[in-house]
Amino acid sequence: GDSVTQMEGPVTLSEEAFLTINCTYTATGYPSLFWYVQYPGEGLQLLLKATKADDKGSNKGFEATYRKETTSFHLEKGSVQVSDSAVYFCALPNTGNQFYFGTGTSLTVIP
Amino acid sequence: DVKVTQSSRYLVKRTGEKVFLECVQDMDHENMFWYRQDPGLGLRLIYFSYDVKMKEKGDIPEGYSVSREKKERFSLILESASTNQTSMYLCASSRSTGWTYNEQFFGPGTRLTVL
Numbered sequence: 671g672d673s674v675t676q677m678e679g680p681v682t683l684s685e686e687a688f689l690t691i692n693c694t695y696t697a698t699g700y701p702s703l704f705w706y707v708q709y710p711g712e713g714l715q716l717l718l719k720a721t722k723a724d725d726k727g728s729n730k731g732f733e734a735t736y737r738k739e740t741t742s743f744h745l746e747k748g749s750v751q752v753s754d755s756a757v758y759f760c761a762l763p764n765t766g767n768q769f770y771f772g773t774g775t776s777l778t779v780i781p
Numbered sequence: 782d783v784k785v786t787q788s789s790r791y792l793v794k795r796t797g798e799k800v801f802l803e804c805v806q807d808m809d810h811e812n813m814f815w816y817r818q819d820p821g822l823g824l825r826l827i828y829f830s831y832d833v834k835m836k837e838k839g840d841i842p843e844g845y846s847v848s849r850e851k852k853e854r855f856s857l858i859l860e861s862a863s864t865n866q867t868s869m870y871l872c873a874s875s876r877s878t879g880w881t882y883n884e885q886f887f888g889p890g891t892r893l894t895v896l
Contacts, residue, residue: 713785714887
């Protein structure tokens with residue numbers, strides 16, 4: 671069945687370091703792909719999405735490119751800040767407006 | 782500003798108690814969802830609803846029930862709380878527009894501890 675797999679954390683980086691969080695998916699067809707972020711003490715919120723192959727989603731300095739040849743949607747940011755400390759979830763739509771969510775990757779950025 | 786609110790941020794209950802978790806959205810969304818979030822397991826769908834008085838089981842419905850009497854409100858009920866239901870509970874809502882997969886908006890969560 672459809673699923674997403676994302677890299678396990680936790681990830682700890684120094685401020686201004688480069689970030690990659692890996693996400694791969696298994697699905698029939700070419701679904702839209704999403705990244706959600708959960709800041710401490712809050713619910714999840716949409717970070718970015720891509721609706722078709724080769725699309726790049728971007729927001730708040732984060733980017734992810736939908737690559738159908740590797741079934742991947744890795745999240746990247748060139749220079750992380752302390753305020754980026756959060757848990758990041760890769761997500762794949764399911765039928766009926768549902769989502770499959772990855773297990774989440776916790777990121778801590780230290781000054 | 783769109784909003785999903787949950788009745789409590791923190792809740793402590795005893796084993797065997799009946800527990801009500803309330804969720805309200807102000808976006809006139811058709812779809813509402815209840816998830817539980819546990820370390821290493823991510824989000825797991827408990828129940829969802831596409832419309833008033835309508836409900837569907839998610840991946841882990843056992844030990845839970847739901848109620849949706851009004852469009853804006855979706856309640857999760859633990860009929861007899863057990864310690865393995867200690868978790869973070871997240872409510873979400875989304876618009877229904879045919880085949881488009883719409884963003885889900887989440888509440889801040891309720892951290893439930895069952896003693």
